[in-house]
Structures are given as structure tokens and as C-alpha cells.
Amino acid sequence: MSNLHHMKSPGSANAVRESSQTERAIMGLRDAVLRGHFPPSERLSEVEVADHLGVSRTPIRAALQRLAEEGLLEAVHPSGYVVRAFSEQDIADAIEVRGTIEALAARMAAERGVSRLILQQMRDCAAKMQAQFDSPVSDDERLEQYAIFNERFHALIIEAAGSGVVQRALTRVATLPFASPNAFVSAQARLPGSMEIMRMAMMQHHDIIDAIEARAGARVEALVKEHSRIAHKNLELALRNRDVLDSLVGAPLIQRA
Template structure:
């Protein structure tokens, strides 16, 4: 007897429910998005390079559909750009691009600090200060890369004290876009030492709820001079084109 086809009403086999397939597809897109985002953060795609979707899909062992969905999302997030009828391209790395990102970051954090002085409780301020104090010994850190992670966490914590969800979300996205440059910037021992001193001064201003003074300190702490932006961009490009970016 011929074997019956599987399908609705056939008790021999069960088809995968539609909602389960949809969940799996969404999960696949999220995983692909996270992987490609990591590539973009670390400049695995060289600046202004066309992204080969076929090769990327093969490397991630997926179809082009989740790759295309991830790239569209990454374009909205500022990690890639698209050209009609040509495809997606990696983000640029120029001194002006680096400077612009840091100026935007300074504007967000300055505003968030003012709100934090108004809205944060004393306990929340002390918890933020204590979290940073755990990283306050350069000798204990042992790695500039760890300090870069701690630095990002500290600045996110400051912004979270603003209790402004839009500022927090904006800074989270921006931190990912500048993570590559933050690591390079903090490779310099003098820059790390200055970071520690300035963080202590910012915490002191927050404890005193000195909104104007602390906001000014933050802006100076974050904003890169034109010369510094050129230096960071040059070091970044050297890393990328010698294969040591990550």
C-alpha cells in the first residue's frame, strides 16, 4: 500500500506549527544580526568596502534572507550604508566621523548628567560610584581592554541615572558604534590615567549635584580635539588594514 502523504488530518506525522516556524525564523534573524553587528563594531568589514551578502551568508551558514534583514537593520543603526542597485557598504572611518560620534555622545551625556543631578537618589549615586571604584586601580585591571569595558559601563550607568529612556537607548546604540575607537583611545597609559582622574571629578560633582560643573567636566572628558580624532582614526585604520582590528 502506498504511504499516505503527511498533512492536516494525517495522524502518522505532525507538521511544524506555523507559529513555531515564525519564532525560529525570528530567532535566526536575531542571531545573524548580533553576529554581523559584532563584525561591524570591530571593522571586520573594511571602511567603505562592499559587503558580499553571498559570502556572509555562507560564513554564517544561513540563507541570504536573514542576512539581508540584518543588514537593513544595521543600516538604520548606523553601522552600514546602502547604495541603490549596488548593495550594502561598511561604514566609513575618517577623523570627521570619529569626532562627530564623540560630539554626539558628549551632547547626550551632558544632558543626562543634568537630569541625573535632579532625579537620582543618593543611594543610586553611591551605587554608581561604587561600581566604578571597583575599577579604580590601574594595577589591578591588567588590561586596557578591560578598562574600556569598565569605562563604557560607567558612562552608561551615569546616563541611566537620568531616568530618561530615550537618552539611555540613544547612548546604548552610540556606545556600540564607538566601541572600536574607545578601545584604541584607552590603549594609551596617559589617557587611561587621565580617564580615572576625570571620572573621580565627575563623581564628586554628581554627589554635590553640581549639574553645570559636572556637565562641563563630562563634555571636556568626552569630546575629542581634531588632532586627537585624526590620531584615533589613523590608529584604527592601521589596525584594520594589518588585520589586528579585533
């Protein structure tokens, strides 16, 4: 049999390459916007963005459209985009929406049932987060490791729901400033009272796992909503500590009172 059937066509290879460049452009532009390289209300030039990211203008067009769909950019007439600014209420609303979607995912997981493997992975994440508090490493290293396992824990909740619709909805809202579960983790050691809040969050992780395992849908939905309010408390602390807030990714997009 000829090996020609197993060879990728030039068109297929080009499609893969273009897809990779587009994803690179999306991630690069999102990071640049959140870090303030392109300030709020600034009109974005395709040429400037392409030069900054080192990619061609074609994937930049796709990246601009994607970030507009996510809410980080706003389309302006007759054509083009500007970086959006976010009020404190916008950020609080984004955190609320993220918590509501995660709570829905947890309820779906509990009601539909979850494999022993996913439950064990969730327990492993919770245990590794707890272990960071007994680790002799620096606060920065401890929080870096905590963030890895915390991100995985929240991803497992969505995976356990088994819903692509829910996953896409969460992915969209989590890209907004401070809406992701790890938005404040890097600053926890510098926010007064924040480490105590983190300990409370870890206790909630165990309760969430137990409720999913018990297939208690209404209980786990309430638990996850309460868990998301941890982010609201951290936001309030950060807003009272501007030096800490300014060090966080996304801070340049906040409208200052």
C-alpha cells in the same frame, strides 16, 4: 486548572527563535564590518554574509537594515548595501555627539535625582578602575579589567537619566567606529602619553559622581563634555601611531589620507 494556559504556542516559540537569530546576525555583521572582513565600498551580498555568519538570509536582511540605520552601511540603488568609509572628521564628530548625549544624560540624572544604589555602583566602578593601576597583572589584563568597569560606569550614567529616548540615541551613535567610551582602552599602554590621559579620566569620574550627587546639573554636563574630549586626545595619538591604530576594531573603515 489546565496547564495549557501556561504553555507557549508554537508561534511564540518561533518568534523568540527568529528574534534571537536576528540579534545574532546584527552583532555578527557589525563585528565583521568593524574588523574589515567586508571592506569599505564593497557591495554586500546576502548570500555571502549569510554564509560568513552561518545564519539564514531572513535575519541577514534585518541586520543589513539595522546597520544602515546605525550608519555603518549605506543603501545603494536599485537595491543593496555597501560598507561605509569614515573620515577622521566623521570619527571626531561621532565622539562629539556621544559626549553631548552622555552630558545630557548626566544633567538629567543630576536634576531628577539618583538613587543611593546607583551612586554607590558608580563609586564602586570608579574605585575598581583606580585599583587597576596598583594591580600586579600585565598591562593587557589591567586594561581589560579597566574596560569592563569603564563600560559599566558610562552605562550607569545613562541608567541614572531614566530616559529611553536618550539611551536609544546613545546606543546608535556608540556603534560607529571609535565612538564608544572603550574604543581606545585596549591600546592605551602602547600610545605615548595615553596612560596619563587615563589617570586624568579617572579623576574626572569622581568629579562626575560628586556633581550628580550634589544635583549640580550644569556642572556635571560640562564635566562629562570635558570627559568625552579624552577620546579626542586618544584619537589624535592613534592617528600619529598608525601601527597602534591598525590594531583597533574599526580601523579598516578609516579613509586614509
